[in-house]
Structure formats: structure tokens, C-alpha cells
Amino acid sequence: MRATIxxxxxxxxxxxxxxERLARGVMDAALDAPYRQVVLxxxxxxxxxxxxxxxxxxxxxxxxxxxxxWEDHGPYTGExxxxxxxxxxxxxxxxxxxxxxxxxxETDEATGRKVTAAVEAGLVAVLCVGETLEERKAGxxxxxxxxxxxxxxxxxxxxxRAQIVIAYEPVWAIGTGETATVEQAQEVHAAIRxxxxxxxxxxxxxxxxxxxxxxxxxxxxxxxxxxxxVDGLLVGGASLDAATxxxxxxxxxxx
Ligand code: PGA
Numbered sequence: 741m742r743a744t745i746x747x748x749x750x751x752x753x754x755x756x757x758x759x760e761r762l763a764r765g766v767m768d769a770a771l772d773a774p775y776r777q778v779v780l781x782x783x784x785x786x787x788x789x790x791x792x793x794x795x796x797x798x799x800x801x802x803x804x805x806x807x808x809x810w811e812d813h814g815p816y817t818g819e820x821x822x823x824x825x826x827x828x829x830x831x832x833x834x835x836x837x838x839x840x841x842x843x844x845x846e847t848d849e850a851t852g853r854k855v856t857a858a859v860e861a862g863l864v865a866v867l868c869v870g871e872t873l874e875e876r877k878a879g880x881x882x883x884x885x886x887x888x889x890x891x892x893x894x895x896x897x898x899x900x901r902a903q904i905v906i907a908y909e910p911v912w913a914i915g916t917g918e919t920a921t922v923e924q925a926q927e928v929h930a931a932i933r934x935x936x937x938x939x940x941x942x943x944x945x946x947x948x949x950x951x952x953x954x955x956x957x958x959x960x961x962x963x964x965x966x967x968x969x970v971d972g973l974l975v976g977g978a979s980l981d982a983a984t985x986x987x988x989x990x991x992x993x994x995x
Pocket of ligand 1: 914
């Protein structure tokens with residue numbers, strides 16, 4: 741019913757040559773998992789190159805941007821817009837990654853504008869949400885995630901909500917080697933699903949994939965994917981090695 745999505749967030753890594761090699765290196769695994777969607781998020785400079793590789797590859801291999809600005813064009817030095825991402829072959833875009841929120845002062849309000857701009861241009865917006873360690877310790881995990889969902893999706897037209905993917909990425913698990921347990925991930929994913937039911941209705945809630953991210957690797961991918969509300973994975977560090985990411989693409993293989 742829901743597509744399983746295995747996404748690789750390459751962050752600020754990869755020259756053109758490295759990007760092309762990495763994309764070619766995961767093609768076979770994508771081919772072997774035709775019911776899964778594999779989405780690669782290279783840096784802006786490598787998008788077109790990776791999109792070209794993806795076009796020659798299996799139909800379930802997609803490319804996305806790591807960020808976007810909400811205006812389509814104009815005097816916004818350094819920014820990239822949704823139509824420009826579409827133009828260089830993107831189908832997806834990440835919005836509100838915790839590194840954007842934390843290091844580049846991206847606000848909840850900005851994530852809402854970005855999600856709306858992305859889906860209006862026909863992109864799939866992967867909205868990232870997640871709590872810090874302090875917020876988890878204070879017992880406010882679900883409240884934080886709900887606030888981020890409200891802000892991120894609040895201005896998105898109901899008919900565009902099928903173009904949304906949610907990525908739950910606890911900030912304390914990103915790049916730290918400390919993964920959420922399957923129970924912790926499932927608990928928050930179920931809360932996200934309930935929020936979606938209450939705000940978008942059963943049909944949309946049933947269709948929106950919810951990915952887990954935060955120190956995913958080839959050893960923990962299978963058990964995370966087995967949780968009922970974990971519909972895929974957003975992988976950072978472990979997506980930079982083609983063999984490791986290929987094993988993650990094939991992990992568990994329930995669908
Ligand atoms: P990580 O990053 O897998 O290196 O923890 C995940 C992410 O930031 O998307």
C-alpha cells in the first residue's frame with residue numbers, strides 16, 4: 741500500500757566524479773528491489789550528473805535536492821528553487837533537515853513555505869522532523885514533532901498532501917552512531933501517523949510514507965524496516981559507500 745523508500749542524504753560530500761561513481765554503484769541493488777524506491781540526495785553541484793545516471797538506470801531510482809528556497813526566481817543570491825530542481829531532473833527534495841534548522845537557523849515557518857513551494861512545482865517534499873536530546877529528556881518528543889508537522893504541512897493544499905513524505909530523524913541520533921531503538925522509532929512514527937489521520941484524514945495518512953533516519957546502517961536497517969509504521973529509511977553517513985548502501989536497499993526485503 742505504501743511505497744518503501746530508501747533514501748541517501750549525501751550532505752556536503754562528493755565531487756562530480758565521486759557522485760557518478762556512487763550512483764552507478766547502487767544501480768544493481770535498486771534493480772534488485774523493484775518494489776522499493778531509492779532516492780539519492782547529492783549536493784546541488786552533482787544533481788544533474790546523478791540525474792543523468794538515474795535516467796539510464798531502473799525506474800525506481802530517483803534524485804532529489806537537499807534544500808530549496810520558496811521563491812521560484814529573482815534576487816535571492818545563492819538560493820535554488822523548486823522549478824530549478826525539477827529542471828535538473830529532481831523528483832524529490834528534503835525540507836527542514838535538522839542541520840538546516842540548527843546550523844542555518846531555518847525556522848518552522850520557513851519549512852512550511854518550502855514544502856508548499858516544492859509540492860506546487862510537482863516535487864515530492866520529504867519533511868524532516870525530530871527532537872533534540874534535551875527535548876526527549878523533557879518528555880516533549882511528540883509535542884515537538886507535532887509542532888514541526890503543523891508548521892511544515894499547515895499551508896500545503898489538501899490535494900497536494902499525497903506528495904508528502906515524512907522523515908523522523910531524532911537529532912541525537914544523527915551522525916552519532918546512536919540509533920533510536922525500533923520501539924522508540926515505532927512509537928514516534930505511530931504518533932506521526934495519528935497526527936496525519938487527525939489533520940489529513942485516513943486516506944492521506946494511510947498513504948504518506950514515514951521514514952526513519954539517524955545512524956542507520958546495514959546492520960540495523962532490516963529490523964527498523966520491520967516496524968509497522970517505518971516505511972523507509974533516510975540514511976546519511978552509510979549512504980556514502982555504495983556496497984553498504986546497496987545492502988541497506990536490500991535489507992529485510994518485505995516490500
Ligand atoms: P546519519 O544521517 O545516517 O549519518 O546519522 C542521517 C541524516 O542526517 O539524514
